[in-house]
Amino acid sequence: MSWDYLQNQQTWNSIRSKIKALVSRQPNYTSLEAEDLLHEAMTKLLERPDRIIKQPDAYLRSMVLNMMRDAQRVKQYRELGSEDEIWQSLQDPTPLQDEILEIRQQIEVLCSKYKQLSKYNRTILEMSRIDGLTHKEIAKCMNISVSAVEKHIAKALKILSSD
Incomplete structure (x- = not known):
């Protein structure tokens, strides 16, 4: 994908609306969070200009979905508690x-x-x-x-x- 492709306003608006719609359908995500995810994905994408991407829409969509999964994993991990609490919950209480x-x-x-x-x-x-x-x-x-x-x-x- 070239920088020229992203500079096209119509292309950018199309990608933006698709990603926002995708994120907005997910529970616990607002329109602002969708924008944040899209901008973060775009930043990561533009940090690698040497890479040629044939389908930028699909690539950005995959990046955003992966970032959402990562955020969910972090949230679940934090809800579990500290590592000590996790290990204690996994230990068998039966005496040796x-x-x-x-x-x-x-x-x-x-x-x-x-x-x-x-x-x-x-x-x-x-x-x-x-x-x-x-x-x-x-x-x-x-x-x-x-x-x-x-x-x-x-x-x-x-x-x-x-x-």
């Missing part, structure tokens, strides 16, 4: 096999320690941690002082947390 094995071993150790607790300590601990009773309520149910409840819970937790 070695993590599962480690957790099972920890549960076995905790169960064996739980079995070491006296029935009395176990009952008080369950009333506190599982049933959600206050120390005062436990003391009243067990007929002991609040201080004794606190001591039994402390003793049970010490046994459970020991190595």
Whole structure:
């Protein structure tokens, strides 16, 4: 395509109206954005004067469509969030096999320690941690002082947390 071809006002108006119609049919594009895309495409085209283009209308149309696709990709990428968010969304939340094995071993150790607790300590601990009773309520149910409840819970937790 030569510069002379573009200088012809009738040719330019024809190309311009076709490109504007193409862009205007797309959702989320205004007439001004169509003009911007066309001018950007023309600028890119004129930066390469050594190139001979047999069908300038089709070439400009393809350039504008490609620029619209690129803009849509950028928009979608930005909507996804940061790279960290993207990677986190792609990660499988299922624990790895070695993590599962480690957790099972920890549960076995905790169960064996739980079995070491006296029935009395176990009952008080369950009333506190599982049933959600206050120390005062436990003391009243067990007929002991609040201080004794606190001591039994402390003793049970010490046994459970020991190595």
